[in-house]
Amino acid sequence: MTQDVWQTVWRQQNTPVIWRRKPPPIWVRLPYKPGNRNWMRPERGHQPFWNKPEGRWEVPGTWFNDLVNKCLERFGAVYIIEPHRPMMKCAPACRKATGHICECSCLGANHGIEHHDGWYDVSETFSFKYGSEELMSRRLTKSGPSYA
DSSP: OOHHHHHHHHHOSSSOEEEOOSSSOEEEEOOOOTTHHHHHSOSSSOOOEEETTTTEEEEOGGGHHHHHHHHHHHHSEEEEEEEEOOEEEEOHHHHTOOSSOOOSTTTTTTTTOOOOTTOEEEETTEEEEEOOOEEEEEEEETTEEEEO
16 A cells, blocks of 8 residues: 555544554544543553544554444444555466466566565465565445455
């Protein structure tokens, strides 16, 4: 996700945003409603921390699932920003190819490169490797997710 996309999601103020970070704490932005602090908090345990200079709540990572469910109930939708490592798919036959025909999902990006470089070969027709970590955003609603 490009920086301007996640910044747009993070800065909008109409839908809650939960940023699942590694390592925690989780960062949360909520549309203002009186009592947000108590509403977020479980029956006992930690208090949410309001980081006033940054304009965000900071909560323990263990609150993630409950907080997503609470946001869906109270606001009807929530954005989640989280780290993601996309999986690239290819095949050893593609990486070893000498011609120009490529029928695998890499669309020729790895065609004929002849080196292993982090690829995990499952069979002669399937290899995978994980890309570098990037941020992904998804919007959940009571009816289902959408991805950006």
